[in-house]
Amino acid sequence: RYPSFIKSCLEQLEAVRETVGWDFDIGVEIHRNMIPAEATVFIEAAAKYLPYYVEDPIAPDSLLAMADVARKINVPLAVGERNAGIWEFREYAELTRCHFLKPDVGTAGGISQLIKIAAIAEAQHIRIAPHNFLSPVSTAACVQLGIAISNWDVLESGPEEQPPRRAVVKSPVPVIDGYFMPPDAPGIGVEFDEDAASLYPFEPMGTPVPIRDD
Numbered sequence: 767r768y769p770s771f772i773k774s775c776l777e778q779l780e781a782v783r784e785t786v787g788w789d790f791d792i793g794v795e796i797h798r799n800m801i802p803a804e805a806t807v808f809i810e811a812a813a814k815y816l817p818y819y820v821e822d823p824i825a826p827d828s829l830l831a832m833a834d835v836a837r838k839i840n841v842p843l844a845v846g847e848r849n850a851g852i853w854e855f856r857e858y859a860e861l862t863r864c865h866f867l868k869p870d871v872g873t874a875g876g877i878s879q880l881i882k883i884a885a886i887a888e889a890q891h892i893r894i895a896p897h898n899f900l901s902p903v904s905t906a907a908c909v910q911l912g913i914a915i916s917n918w919d920v921l922e923s924g925p926e927e928q929p930p931r932r933a934v935v936k937s938p939v940p941v942i943d944g945y946f947m948p949p950d951a952p953g954i955g956v957e958f959d960e961d962a963a964s965l966y967p968f969e970p971m972g973t974p975v976p977i978r979d980d
Contacts, residue, residue, distance in 0.1 A: 768804070771804070772804065772807055772808050772811070775808055775812075776808070776811055776812060779792070779794060779812055779815050779817070780815065783815045783816075788816070791818040792815070792816075792817050792818055793817065793818050793819050793820075793821060793844070793895075793922075794812065794817045794819070794820045794821065795821045795822070796808075796820060796821060796822055796823045796824075797821075797822055798822045798823075798824060798825045798826070800823055800824055801824060802824055802831050802834060802835050805823035805824050805835050805839075806835055806838045806839060808823075809823060809835075809839045809841050810838075810839060810840075812841065813839075813840055813841050817841055817842075818842065819841070819842040819843065819844040819865060819866050819895075820839075820841050820842070820843060820844065821844040821845070821847075821866075821868065822844070822845060822847065822848075822868075823835055823843075826845065826846075826848050826849060829857055829858065829861055829862070830861075832845060832858070832861075832862050833861040833862045833863075836862040836863055836864060842864075842865035842866065843862060843864040843865055843866070844864065844865065844866035844867075844868050844895060845858055845862060845864050845866075845867065845868065846858055846864075846867040846868045846869050846874075846897075847868045847869070847870050847873070847897030848870075848873065849869065849873075849874065850873055850874050850875055850879075851874065851875050851879060852875075852879060852882045852883055852886060855867060855869065855874070855883045855886055855887070856886050859886055859887055859890050859892055860890070863890075864892060865892060865893065866892065866893050866894070866895045866919065867883065867887045867892055867893075867894055867895070868894075868895050868896055868897045869883050869894070869896055869897065870896060870897040870898065870900070870904075871896065871898070871904050871907050871908055871911065872900050872904050873897075877907055877910075877911060880896070880911055881911065881914070881915065884911075884915040884917060884918070887917055888916065888917040892917070893917050893918075893919035894915060894917055894918050894919060895919045895920045895921070895922070896908050896911075896921060896922070897922065898921060898922050898923050899922070899923070899924050901926075901931055901934055901935075902926045902931055902932070902934060902935045902938040902939065902956055903934065903935060903954070903956060903958060905921075905923050905926065905938070905939055905946070906935070906938075906939050906949070906954040906955045906956040907954045908921050909921070909939050909946045909948055909949075909954075909955065910948070910954050910955065912946075913948060921946065923946075926938045929966070930963075930965075930966035933959065933962040933963065933965065933966065934958060934959055934962060934963045934966075935956040935957060935958060935959060936956070936957045936959050937949075937951075937956065937957070938956060939955060939956065
């Protein structure tokens with residue numbers, strides 16, 4: 767099963783590279799689905815496809831384990847979407863020597879903390895590529911941060927033109943030719959629509975707990 771798992775992951779990456787060609791950046795989101803030994807073997811083999819970065823190869827519960835993986839690979843590493851506060855990010859920056867930090871403005875401590883995290887990263891030549899899949903509100907905050915932060919790199923986002931995401935703001939940040947266009951509206955540039963948001967109350971996803979063979 768181990769060879770099949772690694773082989774399947776590599777085949778997916780190979781298919782993407784063949785489809786988009788070499789004039790295209792690929793970010794590989796492992797989503798904490800590997801243990802250190804698996805991650806090291808996979809990333810070493812994936813290097814020939816020149817990914818822009820590999821993200822969260824293992825769970826972030828052990829900084830030492832992440833740092834060990836980082837020392838063994840030669841592909842840019844992106845980490846941090848589940849971390850909070852300047853202290854955690856300082857340690858990740860110093861010990862993993864990652865190439866990208868991915869703070870989430872809704873998790874890492876808000877706008878002020880993210881500015882500080884970006885400064886910590888800049889001092890060590892680390893780029894900021896925020897985690898951003900919450901809502902058009904967090905996207906708007908990230909757009910404003912991207913204007914102000916010199917080592918900002920790329921901003922991920924989900925589709926925001928359909929409900930319920932589209933409904934929670936009166937006008938989302940427009941995207942033109944693949945770029946977010948900073949709005950002229952006050953604050954972060956969007957207005958939260960409380961009436962529309964009330965139509966979409968929180969409902970637990972009910973994701974089952976993964977169970978593996980003994």
